[in-house]
Amino acid sequence: MERILIIGGGGTGGALAHDLTLRGFQVTLVEKGSLLSGTSGRHHGLLHSGARYALHDMDTARECYRENQILRRLAPQAIEANDGLFVAITAADMALQQAFIDRCTAAGIPTRRLEREAALALEPALDPGILGAVQVPDATMDAWRLPLHFFATAHFNGACILPFHRVDTLDLSNHQVIGAMVYNLQTGKTERVAADLVVNAAGPWTGKIAAMAGIETSVKPGPGVMVSVEGRLTNMVINRLHPAGEGDICLPQRNLTILGTTAWIAEDPDTVQLPAGHVERLQALCARLLPGVADTPAHAVWWASRPLLDDAGEEDPMRMSRGFACIDHRLNDNLEGFISLVGGKATTLRAMAKEAADLVCAKTGRNIQCGTATSPLRPYRQLLQTLRLGS
Amino acid sequence: MARKTVLFRILRYKPGHIDPPVYQDFKVHLTPAMSVLDALESIRLTQDAGLMYRHCCHHASCGTCACIIDGVPALACTTRIEAPAGGIITLEPLAQHRCVGDLAVDTNDFFEDFDPRWTSLRKGEQGPASRRPEGVNQLTRLENCIECGCCVSACPVIPEKDPFLGPAVLAAVNNERRNRPRDAATLLALAARSDGTRRCKRHIACSRVCPSKVYPARQIADLQRAIEDPSAKQ
Numbered sequence: 001m002e003r004i005l006i007i008g009g010g011g012t013g014g015a016l017a018h019d020l021t022l023r024g025f026q027v028t029l030v031e032k033g034s035l036l037s038g039t040s041g042r043h044h045g046l047l048h049s050g051a052r053y054a055l056h057d058m059d060t061a062r063e064c065y066r067e068n069q070i071l072r073r074l075a076p077q078a079i080e081a082n083d084g085l086f087v088a089i090t091a092a093d094m095a096l097q098q099a100f101i102d103r104c105t106a107a108g109i110p111t112r113r114l115e116r117e118a119a120l121a122l123e124p125a126l127d128p129g130i131l132g133a134v135q136v137p138d139a140t141m142d143a144w145r146l147p148l149h150f151f152a153t154a155h156f157n158g159a160c161i162l163p164f165h166r167v168d169t170l171d172l173s174n175h176q177v178i179g180a181m182v183y184n185l186q187t188g189k190t191e192r193v194a195a196d197l198v199v200n201a202a203g204p205w206t207g208k209i210a211a212m213a214g215i216e217t218s219v220k221p222g223p224g225v226m227v228s229v230e231g232r233l234t235n236m237v238i239n240r241l242h243p244a245g246e247g248d249i250c251l252p253q254r255n256l257t258i259l260g261t262t263a264w265i266a267e268d269p270d271t272v273q274l275p276a277g278h279v280e281r282l283q284a285l286c287a288r289l290l291p292g293v294a295d296t297p298a299h300a301v302w303w304a305s306r307p308l309l310d311d312a313g314e315e316d317p318m319r320m321s322r323g324f325a326c327i328d329h330r331l332n333d334n335l336e337g338f339i340s341l342v343g344g345k346a347t348t349l350r351a352m353a354k355e356a357a358d359l360v361c362a363k364t365g366r367n368i369q370c371g372t373a374t375s376p377l378r379p380y381r382q383l384l385q386t387l388r389l390g391s
Numbered sequence: 392m393a394r395k396t397v398l399f400r401i402l403r404y405k406p407g408h409i410d411p412p413v414y415q416d417f418k419v420h421l422t423p424a425m426s427v428l429d430a431l432e433s434i435r436l437t438q439d440a441g442l443m444y445r446h447c448c449h450h451a452s453c454g455t456c457a458c459i460i461d462g463v464p465a466l467a468c469t470t471r472i473e474a475p476a477g478g479i480i481t482l483e484p485l486a487q488h489r490c491v492g493d494l495a496v497d498t499n500d501f502f503e504d505f506d507p508r509w510t511s512l513r514k515g516e517q518g519p520a521s522r523r524p525e526g527v528n529q530l531t532r533l534e535n536c537i538e539c540g541c542c543v544s545a546c547p548v549i550p551e552k553d554p555f556l557g558p559a560v561l562a563a564v565n566n567e568r569r570n571r572p573r574d575a576a577t578l579l580a581l582a583a584r585s586d587g588t589r590r591c592k593r594h595i596a597c598s599r600v601c602p603s604k605v606y607p608a609r610q611i612a613d614l615q616r617a618i619e620d621p622s623a624k625q
Contacts, residue, residue, distance in 0.1 A: 034445040034455060034495065041447030077511045080532050083524045112525060121521045135524055142533055144453035145511065164443055164492065185441050186492045188408045228450040235515050235522060235530050253452060254533050255604060270436050274422065300469050301424055302449035381507035384498040384538075389491040390406060 001025050002364050005180060005195035007167050007209055008202035009033075011040035011147035011346050015353035015372070016201060017154035017161065022375060023357060023368040027159040028193055030182050032166035038269075039203045040147055040346055042304035044226050044260040045253050046237060047071060047079055047139040047146075048347040051086060051111070053322060054103035055096070055243055060322045061107040064347050068137060071146065071350065074377050078146035080252065084138025084237030085119060088131045089288055093241045100241060101134060111136055125233040125290050138237040140253050145380045147349060152383035153375075161387060170198065170212045176336040177213060186390050197360055200340040204269040204305035210340055215333040218325075219342045221269040221305040222317040224261035225278040229296040233257045238289050244318045247285025250293065257293060259286040263317040269305040309343030324352050326359045339363075395421045395476040399430055402483040405443070405492045414481075421472060427480065428456050428467035431494075443492035451602055454539030458494045459483040464541035464600045467494075485544040487557075501540050504560045510534070510570045536562060536605045542597035548590055555590040556582075558597035558607035565610040568617075579621065582614040591615075 001024045006013045009031025017029045031037075046052075050064030072081055088094040097113070104111045112135040119133035120126055126133075155161050164185040171179040171192065179194040200209045204221035232252045240248035251258045262278045279301050287294035306317075314320045324344030329335040339359055344352045354370045361368055396418050404412035417438055419430045428446055435442045447453040449468045456467040461481055474480050488496035515530030523530055542558040549555050556564075561582060568578045582588050588611050597607040 034447065036447045036453075037445070037455075041453060042449050045452070078533075080512070080515075081527070082515065082530050082532075083527050110526075122524055123522075135526075137526075140533075142452065142511070144447045144455065164495070166440075185443050186405050186408065188405065188441070226450070232516075232532070235532075236524060252532070254535055254537075256450070256452070258450065274424075276423075279424070298424070300426070300450035302468070304449075379507040381502050381505055381509075381538075385502040385505070385507060386499070388499060389495070389497055 002196040003028070003194065004360060005030070005193055005198045007180070007198065007200050008038070008205070009035045009161070009163055010038050010201065010203050011036065011150070011349040012203070012341055012344060012352050013201040014147050014150040014154065015349040016199060016356050017159045018150040018157075019353045019357040019370060019372045020360060021154045021157040021159045022371045023361065025360065027154065028195070029154070029159060029161050030165040030167060030180070030193070031163045033164065035151060035161070035163050036144055036147055038205065039304045039307065041143050042226070042302055043143040043346045044249065044258050045140045045143050045251055046249065046347070047141040048345070049084065049136040049138045050107055050109050051084075051100070051104050051136040051138065052239060052244060054107050054109065055100060056319060057321055057323070058103070058107055061103070061109065063351055065107060065109045065137070067348050067351050068139070070373050071141070071347070072139070075146050075149045078142040078149065078380070080140040082139065082235045084136050084239060085114070085123065085133040086136060086239045086241035087119065087126060087133045087289055088241045089127065089129070091131070094131045096241060097132060097134065104136065109136060123234045123236055123238065125292050126238065127289060127291050134241065138239070140237060140251050141346070143346065147346070148380035148383055149377040150349070152378040152380050155383050155387055156378050164389065167209060167212070172213060175334055177338040196337065197363060198338050199356060199360070200338065201356070203307040206307060206340055206342055213329070213335055213338060215329060215335060217327060217340045217342055218310045220308040220310040220320070221266045221272070222263055222308040222320065223266050223269070223272045223303050223305045224263045225274060225282060225301065225303045226261050227259045227279055227282050227298050228256045228300045229259065229293050230299050231255065231257060231292070231296060233290050233292050240289055246318070247282045250286050250290050256299060257290070259283065259293060265317050266305060272303060272305060274301065274303060306345070307343060324348065324355070326356050328359060328363065397421055397430070397472055397474045397476070398479045399434065400479055400481045401442070401493065403493055404490055425472050426468055427460055427470045427472060427482070430472060431467060444494035445496070452537060454537030457485055457539040457541050457544070459485060459544065464544040466539060466541070466602045469602060485540050487543050487546070487549050488540055496540070501538070501543060501559065504556055505563060509563055509567045513566075513570055534566060535603045536566065537603050539602065541600045541602060542607045545596040545600040547594050547596060548592055553590065554586040556584070556586050558611065561588060561614060562605050562607040562610040565614050579614070579617055583618045588615045588618060
């Protein structure tokens, strides 16, 4: 079977390694750092029900719900499946409630309208001044352990997983990518990895990899800041019911409450710094939902760059599509043997991988069905027991 | 005004490449609320792209960034830099772990005695029944232990000649006993092995360094009590 080189050890790369290995391809995955160290692992951990997108991005909403249900079955040990609330705190929020419920229903996302008192009984840490809430099947995922299930299964099935291997150049021959020169951070040596197809799954770094082939991709790094505070204030994920905005989500996870997020557009994911004022803004905005987060000192502050799909001229990073695209560079750039995955989000990692693997099949003339929606995943600890770095 | 800088003294080692290990100093300009992990990111992105360390979540949930910070095992992500201007912070890889490059360690040995299928979820601490949302059968939450290896690195017994399962595995065994009471006897038998709880010498170093409130020493003591009197109510 064809040799496929995946560039990028994030959630999408891991899910793709699993999907392609299951279909019989020979897979090598290279990641310049440790696995999931770029964007995937720094995710706040929301397993989307899709409700967040129901008001403005119906396709993503529908897809999130489908994947939410699949991931709950495939990796239940990595998910706090306690549902979520969309809480109205202003009259304008309340005015949106019916439209929100209708749009969720249209996207296939189950909802339950809760009066203020019922919501406060479920989550007494909510601000007593809330006006109402809607229950949706959101959940918290472990952003390290959930995607690691995919790596564990890919590795078990024979994929070669290489963290600390950085792609320095792509090998090109006659308008075709035929592999990459890969620098091994441990040995200091550069090795040639030959491939029949190369998949660029580098998230916000996708543009940098594509530039090695002299082409551009439509990805915009969209960083966002997150804050964790000590104390588990709720069981459920708490969202603000409003059009997507900053500081509108609080997630329980272990002993922590995680506050998200802000958003802006960066040119280079490697030069992003924590902007002044973001932590304070997040805490102030999230305190309108959960007053307890206002005065709790930050336990950790971090940021990650989303790989935003820049295709519709939308300038607001909160409203830019969370959809994804599989780009066959033969069609766009007259370059054979090279696919880029752009956009997407943690919840839809499996779906992105399926679409990319379908494209790999189409390009290699193979008709093999995707098995990842039902094929069981190996426990994540199995990877940590068996993946050896170096000799 | 000159920005405050701190010197990071990092033990560099890459088998066959930077070998034997050598300390290397990096000057880092501090930013507000900077963590040790933020400083490592800054060194990698602006000074030495070859610096190896593991990291993922940046908020003490994954457990991958543990290393020895000024002599004490800790998570780089939640360790704020408190050194005075011009101060030195020393970073070394976790002890009792095979170093694969600089601060990055292999996880194989740490997980060797774990059953990969041990649970990582437990029942939520919800209080009254009214806290359970309709349609959710059981509130759950992820386990406290993030498998970072700090406790294993700190344990003074593990380097001794006789083998010891160590605080992380034993804490997980006790946890599993709580989550799966049906398998309690098998799990207790594991803890009662010659390399089990009896090897613990109550240094409590594990509980002191645990960044995640697991208190492994307490879990080991729980197990020991249950081994001595299996009929006792836990």
